[in-house]
Amino acid sequence: MVIQILKSPQTQLRRKKLSDTAQTVGRQHHFETAEQQYESATLGMWAFIAQEILFFGGLFGGYCVYRNLYTDAFRAASSLLDIPLGTFNTVVLIGSSLTMALAVRCAQQGRPKAIISWILATLALGSVFLVVKYFEYSHKWHDNLVPGASFEWNHPEFVNVFGGNVKIFFSFYFVMTGMHALHMVIGAFLMFWLIYKVMRGQINEHYYTPVENMGLYWHFVDIVWIFLFPLLYLIG
Amino acid sequence: MSDHHILPLKTYFLIFGALIFGTFLTVAVTYVDLGWFNTPLALLIAGTKATLVILYFMHVKYSHKLVGLFAFTGFFFIIILLALTLQDYYTRGWQEPLPVDFLDLGQNLK
Numbered sequence: 001m002v003i004q005i006l007k008s009p010q011t012q013l014r015r016k017k018l019s020d021t022a023q024t025v026g027r028q029h030h031f032e033t034a035e036q037q038y039e040s041a042t043l044g045m046w047a048f049i050a051q052e053i054l055f056f057g058g059l060f061g062g063y064c065v066y067r068n069l070y071t072d073a074f075r076a077a078s079s080l081l082d083i084p085l086g087t088f089n090t091v092v093l094i095g096s097s098l099t100m101a102l103a104v105r106c107a108q109q110g111r112p113k114a115i116i117s118w119i120l121a122t123l124a125l126g127s128v129f130l131v132v133k134y135f136e137y138s139h140k141w142h143d144n145l146v147p148g149a150s151f152e153w154n155h156p157e158f159v160n161v162f163g164g165n166v167k168i169f170f171s172f173y174f175v176m177t178g179m180h181a182l183h184m185v186i187g188a189f190l191m192f193w194l195i196y197k198v199m200r201g202q203i204n205e206h207y208y209t210p211v212e213n214m215g216l217y218w219h220f221v222d223i224v225w226i227f228l229f230p231l232l233y234l235i236g
Numbered sequence: 237m238s239d240h241h242i243l244p245l246k247t248y249f250l251i252f253g254a255l256i257f258g259t260f261l262t263v264a265v266t267y268v269d270l271g272w273f274n275t276p277l278a279l280l281i282a283g284t285k286a287t288l289v290i291l292y293f294m295h296v297k298y299s300h301k302l303v304g305l306f307a308f309t310g311f312f313f314i315i316i317l318l319a320l321t322l323q324d325y326y327t328r329g330w331q332e333p334l335p336v337d338f339l340d341l342g343q344n345l346k
Binding site for chain 1: 242243245248249252255256259260262263266274275278279281282285286289290292293294295299300302303306307309310311313314317318321322325326
């Protein structure tokens with residue numbers, strides 16, 4: 001279906017029109033050149049990402065303080081997380097960053113079919129990550145490790161560890177990985193919008209800012225996970 | 237904007253390889269007991285991976301310097317946040333407990 005729309009006369013015509021007016025494509029009237037618009041948009045995206053870094057930074061700061069206070073409980077709780085699954089998910093997410101980077105590269109070359117393929121690959125890898133995350137969450141739920149009324153701590157290996165402190169670790173675990181997963185879900189919805197834009201012929205080698213900014217967002221989400229993985233899974 | 241620098245495919249795959257290598261390295265060093273150094277080493281590897289993503293996947297190396305400044309600013313303020321918070325919390329245990337006499341001082345003065 002995607003191919004049909006890409007090949008449809010309307011899309012072909014639109015793309016021809018776009019390449020005819022190469023330098024003015026997608027340019028808003030308040031920018032002097034397409035280059036200036038591109039740089040403004042990228043800079044704006046980076047301002048947003050800086051804000052996102054500070055948002056996650058607050059969570060990391062809280063994590064560091066409580067980990068210092070309750071080191072033993074954090075180690076015990078962390079050892080209950082599944083390292084192979086976490087490693088698998090890290091590889092999957094880095095892979096999705098690669099496919100996203102390749103989507104941006106194809107956008108720079110103006111290859112709409114290839115852009116859509118790479119975005120779909122990114123979506124597929126992102127979904128794998130979230131499905132694995134779902135299984136990890138449900139496993140923790142069945143083990144009564146989700147902070148709340150059903151929380152129970154009677155692990156035979158760690159009888160000396162106070163359950164209340166373990167609860168703090170899992171609060172951080174669920175909030176941090178949950179916020180990270182939420183960012184991925186939002187990213188996935190934005191990717192469908194991006195595919196729609198590409199199908200409409202609104203992206204070409206002269207105007208690909210939406211793809212570039214989507215890439216920046218996705219790579220940022222990847223970076224958050226790069227720090228979350230060792231701090232949550234690997235301290236046991 | 238066809239004058240934008242398009243990175244060769246090789247660069248992307250090299251960075252991807254380095255990131256995967258870093259992931260397995262950080263898992264591997266977890267199983268080696270290095271004492272207090274385990275966490276700083278994990279963060280060092282994570283920081284290196286993040287830098288690679290920012291410079292190449294996010295094109296900061298090839299972008300305007302202002303973009304680099306914005307990228308740097310976010311992380312810079314996180315370092316301030318963490319450094320100032322942790323210099324407080326991590327050093328609280330260092331202080332000797334106050335002597336009992338000192339605590340009684342107020343009552344004796346009455």
